[in-house]
Amino acid sequence: MNNVLDIALEEYGVTEVVGKNHNPRILTYFKEIGHRWVTTDETAWCSAFANWVAFKAGCHKSGKLNARSWLKVGTKVKIPQQGDIVVFWREKRSSWKGHVGFFIGYSEDKKYIYVLGGNQNNQVNIKPYPTYRLLGFRSIKKTFKPILDAA
Numbered sequence: 001m002n003n004v005l006d007i008a009l010e011e012y013g014v015t016e017v018v019g020k021n022h023n024p025r026i027l028t029y030f031k032e033i034g035h036r037w038v039t040t041d042e043t044a045w046c047s048a049f050a051n052w053v054a055f056k057a058g059c060h061k062s063g064k065l066n067a068r069s070w071l072k073v074g075t076k077v078k079i080p081q082q083g084d085i086v087v088f089w090r091e092k093r094s095s096w097k098g099h100v101g102f103f104i105g106y107s108e109d110k111k112y113i114y115v116l117g118g119n120q121n122n123q124v125n126i127k128p129y130p131t132y133r134l135l136g137f138r139s140i141k142k143t144f145k146p147i148l149d150a151a
Contacts, residue, residue: 012116016041023041027040033055047100050085060140073140075139085137087134088133098135102115102117111130113130113134
């Protein structure tokens with residue numbers, strides 16, 4: 001499994017707090033990617049989660065809170081690998097709204113794409129999304145080369 005999925009899976013089950021309190025872990029996602037102004041877990045956070053995971057993995061990120069911003073990150077791919085970014089439309093294809101997460105796989109009949117992401121029913125989990133809502137897959141590579149031991 002790749003580093004992106006390892007990091008995302010460690011957050012599995014993180015859930016919004018109902019009411020006036022907010023999950024500090026979700027607020028950490030916003031804070032650590034530079035969106036300190038966000039003070040509520042009611043703010044849409046799928047892109048914040050994807051950015052946080054990419055940041056922790058040392059990969060390219062969108063830096064933005066809208067899901068469709070990921071359509072310009074990394075490299076477009078037709079055949080995704082586990083851990084690649086997957087972007088969907090919401091409401092209608094031409095809307096600005098969307099959803100972003102990490103590709104896990106297709107359902108057997110290919111009608112659904114399983115996604116590991118944040119803000120999926122208000123938590124980090126794996127959920128199927130209809131394939132017809134797909135906008136694209138992106139491969140996000142490391143933004144730095146590892147430093148090799150000089151031994």
